[in-house]
Amino acid sequence: MSTVMRFPFNEPDGVLPSDATGxxxxxxxxxxxxxxxxxxxxxxxxxxxxxxxxxxxxxADQSDLGTLLLRDVTVRGLLSLTLDGAVGAQVxxxxxxxxxxxxxxxxxxxxxxxxxxxxxxxxVRMFWHDSAGALKKQPAGVFKHAGDGxxxxxxxxxxxxxxxxxxxRYYVGPEQIAELVTTDGDIAGGTTGKTSVGAxxxxxxWSSFFNGDIDELEVLAKELSPEEIREDWNxxxxxxxxxxxxxxxxAPRGILWTQNDGNDIGKxxxxxxxxxxxxxxxxxxxxxxxxxxxxxxxxxxRWEKICGLSPKPNDSLDVRRARVVSYLxxxxxxxxxxxxxxxxxxxxxxxxxxxxxxxxxxxxDDFATLDPLRWLVGSSGTWAIDTNQxxxxxxxxxxxxxxxxxxxxxxxxxxVLHQTGGRFIAGIKLAQYWTNLPANTIAGLFLYxxxxxxxxxxxxxxxxxxxxxxxxxxxxxxxxAFVDLAASPDVPLWVRVRPRSSAIIGNASTMSFEYSTVGPxxxxxxxxVTTNTFxxxxxxxxxxxxxxxxxxxxxxxxxxxxxxxxxxxxVFHWYVxxxxxLPGDPDMAGAHLLxxxxxxxxxxxxxxxxxxxxxxxPIDGLCDRGPMGAV
Amino acid sequence: xxxLKLLDSVRPVFxxxxxxxxxxxxxxxxxxxxxxxxxxxxxxxxYAAMPDWTQLLAFAGxxxxxxxxxxxxxxxxxxxxLALTLAAKDWLGQLLIFENGAAAVVLEASATTxxxxxxxxxxxxxxxxxxxxxxxxxxxxxGALNLTPPADMETLDSYASALAAARSFLIAMxxxxxxxxxxxxxxxxxxxxxGSGVSLVLRDRPxxxxxxxxxxxxxxxxxxxxxxxxxxxxxxx
Numbered sequence: 043m044s045t046v047m048r049f050p051f052n053e054p055d056g057v058l059p060s061d062a063t064g065x066x067x068x069x070x071x072x073x074x075x076x077x078x079x080x081x082x083x084x085x086x087x088x089x090x091x092x093x094x095x096x097x098x099x100x101x102a103d104q105s106d107l108g109t110l111l112l113r114d115v116t117v118r119g120l121l122s123l124t125l126d127g128a129v130g131a132q133v134x135x136x137x138x139x140x141x142x143x144x145x146x147x148x149x150x151x152x153x154x155x156x157x158x159x160x161x162x163x164x165x166v167r168m169f170w171h172d173s174a175g176a177l178k179k180q181p182a183g184v185f186k187h188a189g190d191g192x193x194x195x196x197x198x199x200x201x202x203x204x205x206x207x208x209x210x211r212y213y214v215g216p217e218q219i220a221e222l223v224t225t226d227g228d229i230a231g232g233t234t235g236k237t238s239v240g241a242x243x244x245x246x247x248w249s250s251f252f253n254g255d256i257d258e259l260e261v262l263a264k265e266l267s268p269e270e271i272r273e274d275w276n277x278x279x280x281x282x283x284x285x286x287x288x289x290x291x292x293a294p295r296g297i298l299w300t301q302n303d304g305n306d307i308g309k310x311x312x313x314x315x316x317x318x319x320x321x322x323x324x325x326x327x328x329x330x331x332x333x334x335x336x337x338x339x340x341x342x343x344r345w346e347k348i349c350g351l352s353p354k355p356n357d358s359l360d361v362r363r364a365r366v367v368s369y370l371x372x373x374x375x376x377x378x379x380x381x382x383x384x385x386x387x388x389x390x391x392x393x394x395x396x397x398x399x400x401x402x403x404x405x406x407d408d409f410a411t412l413d414p415l416r417w418l419v420g421s422s423g424t425w426a427i428d429t430n431q432x433x434x435x436x437x438x439x440x441x442x443x444x445x446x447x448x449x450x451x452x453x454x455x456x457x458v459l460h461q462t463g464g465r466f467i468a469g470i471k472l473a474q475y476w477t478n479l480p481a482n483t484i485a486g487l488f489l490y491x492x493x494x495x496x497x498x499x500x501x502x503x504x505x506x507x508x509x510x511x512x513x514x515x516x517x518x519x520x521x522x523a524f525v526d527l528a529a530s531p532d533v534p535l536w537v538r539v540r541p542r543s544s545a546i547i548g549n550a551s552t553m554s555f556e557y558s559t560v561g562p563x564x565x566x567x568x569x570x571v572t573t574n575t576f577x578x579x580x581x582x583x584x585x586x587x588x589x590x591x592x593x594x595x596x597x598x599x600x601x602x603x604x605x606x607x608x609x610x611x612x613v614f615h616w617y618v619x620x621x622x623x624l625p626g627d628p629d630m631a632g633a634h635l636l637x638x639x640x641x642x643x644x645x646x647x648x649x650x651x652x653x654x655x656x657x658x659x660p661i662d663g664l665c666d667r668g669p670m671g672a673v
Numbered sequence: 674x675x676x677l678k679l680l681d682s683v684r685p686v687f688x689x690x691x692x693x694x695x696x697x698x699x700x701x702x703x704x705x706x707x708x709x710x711x712x713x714x715x716x717x718x719x720y721a722a723m724p725d726w727t728q729l730l731a732f733a734g735x736x737x738x739x740x741x742x743x744x745x746x747x748x749x750x751x752x753x754x755l756a757l758t759l760a761a762k763d764w765l766g767q768l769l770i771f772e773n774g775a776a777a778v779v780l781e782a783s784a785t786t787x788x789x790x791x792x793x794x795x796x797x798x799x800x801x802x803x804x805x806x807x808x809x810x811x812x813x814x815x816g817a818l819n820l821t822p823p824a825d826m827e828t829l830d831s832y833a834s835a836l837a838a839a840r841s842f843l844i845a846m847x848x849x850x851x852x853x854x855x856x857x858x859x860x861x862x863x864x865x866x867x868g869s870g871v872s873l874v875l876r877d878r879p880x881x882x883x884x885x886x887x888x889x890x891x892x893x894x895x896x897x898x899x900x901x902x903x904x905x906x907x908x909x910x
Contacts, residue, residue: 044898044899044900045896045898045899045900048896048898050895050896062898063898082891083891084886084887084888084891084893084895085891085892085893085894085895086891086892086893087891118896120886120895120896157802157852157853158853159800159853160802163802163880165852181804181850181851181852182804182852183803183804183805184802184803184804184852184880185880185881185882185883186879186880186881186882186883187882188882188883188884188885189885192885193885193886193887194883194884194885194886195883195886196883214881214883215883215884217881217883219803219805219880219881220676220803220804220805221676221805222804222805222848222850223850224850257895258895258896260896260898262899274896277894278886278893278894278895279884279886282893282894283888303889303890304889304890308890309890309892312890312892313892316892316893316894320894
């Protein structure tokens with residue numbers, strides 16, 4: 043990010059101009075070009091280049107470390123144009139002399155040209171070669187000519203983002219006049235090349251001579267930000283002159299030397315005043331640029347480190363600033379728009395595509411679909427969605443017995459309760475059960491503890507041809523008898539279960555089994571039931587038959603599933619979900635670190651690519667970065 | 674950031690009985706932002722003058738295409754309504770909301786043409802001074818045509834309306850990314866199109882004149898160079 047070339051052009055006549063950084067040898071002329079003469083300029087001295095005189099200079103790299111910049115670069119100059127008598131493009135600087143070798147392909151160059159058909163308007167543009175040697179002249183910024191001999195500051199920056207995206211910005215003084223994007227990201231060049239000033243060379247022929255005075259030239263290995271350019275301009279035009287004025291003001295009124303700033307005392311005063319102003323400018327620059335919204339490329343990395351954000355140096359400065367600002371600007375850590383913006387870049391999505399998953403303790407499902415990330419489906423029976431209802435079917439003769447040794451084989455769908463033990467409310471609607479419920483088969487709400495296999499079925503059972511509301515409990519490996527509560531009304535039936543007291547592991551608990559034909563919240567008849575269930579962990583729907591083979595086909599429909607984990611910790615979990623189907627190159631490890639950093643202390647957060655743990659692919663160590671059943 | 678920036682665009686509602694063409698202002702139309710109104714209508718139709726608006730273009734060709742501009746002010750109503758004095762055929766158009774623009778200078782150049790029975794209706798070549806300017810093309814014609822823009826342009830809107838008599842409209846845009854003459858561009862049409870094509874170059878401002886560095890006494894501190902490489906740590910290779 044340093045200056046790689048700087049030409050002050052202060053050398054006296056007869057002395058070759060040099061590069062103040064030492065990366066280039068002394069600038070010189072050769073056959074076909076003539077060294078420009080020294081002239082007075084704003085910083086002291088400069089060089090006068092005239093097309094008519096073929097004025098130009100060039101120098102070779104002193105080592106292979108210096109001037110090759112294949113990505114970001116800033117070229118800027120203090121210079122004046124003389125359009126009178128000038129023809130065509132005028133090269134200010136070109137790294138590369140295009141002698142056929144890779145090292146001398148143009149890897150960056152800056153030229154100006156009076157606009158054809160618009161006298162008095164000047165185009166400024168960068169150019170470079172691609173790896174095939176094709177010259178890529180970039181679309182230009184345009185400014186109005188300030189007048190022949192008027193010294194201006196001209197800055198051009200290049201930001202390489204990808205092989206098909208390069209952003210060039212142009213400034214006159216502190217004003218940005220253009221930002222243009224092209225696909226010319228294939229940039230050529232090699233080490234130990236040559237750099238020319240005031241013209242470009244190609245195949246041994248010099249052309250595109252500059253017509254004007256160059257006071258100073260500088261090339262930096264980074265894209266200067268608009269704020270840095272403005273601060274440099276302010277230093278030169280506001281603070282330094284103010285320092286001189288301040289110093290001059292100390293002189294007694296009427297003293298002779300103040301009437302001519304160009305005399306010896308005036309020049310000494312100028313030195314002191316410029317130094318004074320320089321100090322003020324440095325302080326002002328620090329004040330202006332230290333906060334992350336205007337941080338420089340060197341400083342933004344420190345802000346990222348302070349905030350605990352993963353640095354992404356390949357991102358543009360604007361993006362990195364936005365990420366730090368989003369992090370700092372969040373309100374109590376959970377402003378969703380700011381969070382989306384904060385994570386957007388690190389997971390390589392637009393902010394609107396970032397999903398922040400957060401939950402209540404309630405899970406409801408109207409069975410528009412059978413979401414495989416929510417429901418674990420047993421392998422007995424067939425569970426499917428039919429006209430927005432959950433349907434279970436099995437053919438006569440199927441074995442729907444509960445087999446504790448084959449936990450996936452019994453007929454059920456279940457969803458995790460999101461708490462271990464504790465109180466909960468769960469309910470489901472039996473939308474249609476009276477037509478195809480085989481003998482000795484119960485269908486209804488299902489409560490399950492996978493570790494102990496303790497289970498509860500609460501719904502309607504076909505008892506010797508009569509459909510009865512009731513329940514059956516499997517505890518400690520023993521299936522209890524069906525407890526008959528009432529005759530089935532053979533209309534849609536809502537069933538729900540609510541614990542009357544906390545379910546303490548190992549101890550019996552009382553639950554309220556409730557049923558209604560009116561609706562999901564009204565008309566319930568309640569029965570207290572004491573169970574030995576080890577903390578229900580899964581809730582869903584199931585069908586179970588105590589016979590080895592169904593006497594007839596099974597077809598039962600469910601709807602309106604409700605589950606509320608009163609002491610669940612789901613509300614304290616939130617996730618940044620990145621859809622793996624979307625293109626991009628996310629840094630999920632970094633995103634997880636960021637989530638851990640920004641989360642409130644009482645929550646758990648993670649960056650994920652799956653809404654459930656799906657151990658089905660070799661990426662991410664066989665298991666996706668899932669939240670362990672957050673949905 | 675430089676350049677005109679499009680924030681939103683809205684399609685109007687044409688009421689042929691009430692003879693109004695109404696553009697509802699989008700949320701982006703906040704105070705100070707620039708509205709550019711494009712309206713295309715049959716050559717025989719007309720509307721009442723809008724004195725608050727700056728007329729940028731009033732092309733009277735096979736179709737009429739008018740372009741007007743205005744900054745949103747404190748008293749801006751929720752909708753812009755054109756009172757149509759004659760509306761024998763459908764009126765179409767688009768309201769564009771820009772940032773960084775001003776009505777007095779937004780139009781840098783325009784060019785117009787007519788086309789007849791053309792399945793690739795054209796818009797003409799137009800000159801552009803700055804590569805950051807916006808190249809906007811408008812096609813308007815009789816009939817319910819399915820107009821599609823050139824491949825390198827983004828469609829802002831393309832629709833047909835047939836309340837009074839069917840007419841079609843397409844407006845497309847891109848950053849010019851070049852200066853000089855911007856080539857003529859053809860749209861695609863589902864049938865033989867007869868109407869008018871308009872090319873606009875819109876800008877945020879004219880090219881700036883840089884401030885000069887002026888000091889009668891040479892000897893000012895210019896560029897100072899920077900070395901921001903981290904120092905090498907002792908003991909490390």
